[in-house]
Amino acid sequence: MRTKIESKQDAGTVDRLLDVAEKLFAEHGFDGVGMRQLADEAKVNLGAATYHFGSKEALFIETFMRRFRPVNAARLRLLREAEAGAGGKRLPVEKIVECMIRPPFESGLEHPAFHLFLARNLFKPPPFLDAAIHQELAPNVEAFLQALRRALPELPEDLIHLRMMLGMGALLMFSVRAGEIPGMKNQKTHEPLLREMVRFIAAGLQSNPALDPDKRPPLPVFPKPPRT
Amino acid sequence: MRTKIESKQDAGTVDRLLDVAEKLFAEHGFDGVGMRQLADEAKVNLGAATYHFGSKEALFIETFMRRFRPVNAARLRLLREAEAGAGGKRLPVEKIVECMIRPPFESGLEHPAFHLFLARNLFKPPPFLDAAIHQELAPNVEAFLQALRRALPELPEDLIHLRMMLGMGALLMFSVRAGEIPGMKNQKTHEPLLREMVRFIAAGLQSNPALDPDKRPPLPVFPKPPRT
DNA sequence: AACTAATTCATACGAACGTATGAATTAGGC
């Protein structure tokens, strides 16, 4: 009989399967793992796997959504809190970017395989995930786009969109390689790393298209350009 | 009998197979396509496919390398030319970045499926590709790192590494979505788009690492140089 | 204890997988 509250050591069939799926799907992709591998590694009978999820695709979707949902909720919550705390003044780009990337960053720290798993599937989702991702992401994208529009009023909307995408690419690349960074085990480097990424993305977002590189005015935290 | 010079309409068995492999592997990944699909779509007998390549993995590697090699050669050539043209003065970061991303950008325009195919496999290469990629990329990475070190002498090496990786992530994200960008069909938008990406990455690379270098907490060191 | 619903289990199905084989066909040098 399954207890209502399951300890981590004795996770139920469903959770064991999801945990294993996260790890194996992250490493090998959807087509790279079979149901039998998943069932075996999770110590679950093959039939039980399809009983609980109905299909491999459904298992994959739930594996993805279980982490993706709370990450997006946290992003939106952080943004709302920041906006409330700003008291009507417009948010700095750095703050907006931080709201966007802190939740996935921290979720990846808590669930090591998740960094890679999320990155893979946001980068190029399997077709059957597209609808679910889009639905989950749409309000999020709209909120952050609006915040960025207000923070960067002189930037055309197309450009904000493009640069947001490029910024996400930078974050996903980091996530893919996060497992190879020995320092990720050291908690002290987490915040500096997050700040580094915020700085990188925010700098790209704020770069001014209208100006020559040489004449570009210093960015907010940019004392002297290293140009000759 | 196969003519020595093959027209594009009547490409030989090998090239037809490589072209189809590029398209299908790009869209569905290595595990998402079978040899029979490839052979059928390329109008090649299944046995002929293994005859020419020996194995599916070998076919995949050659599909990748056939485009990757010239792209890397072009990158290095552009960088050398730029350095020669600068006459001893150090190159601006924008120029270095342009040398790095123009070749894959233009190769993607010539071979539409290649944008996605390259991006997928640089982002998270199948294990059997790791060695080939690393070997092909190593001199390239070293050359560009050195150029960036000279262009950004105040930036710690770790940070240059990290930001180069983030920049590549931005480029790869663009490549994945390139097929969805309506403007990509219009040649007039190519150069502005390329400039936009150069600007984004260069801005991130040049952003101020910290107010005070002495007080900046140490970043973890990456075990391997970032890919591309 | 008895009954029902939920879950786990072993097993099986047809299809597709990568690869190997050897015969048939074609090409190129003589």
Next chain:
DNA sequence: GCCTAATTCATACGTTCGTATGAATTAGTT
């Protein structure tokens, strides 16, 4: 035209794939 090598072809092997099935077991309620 002949011979050899290169290529194409049909076919088959053993495995693994995702899913379905129905019996066995376990849990929850009365």
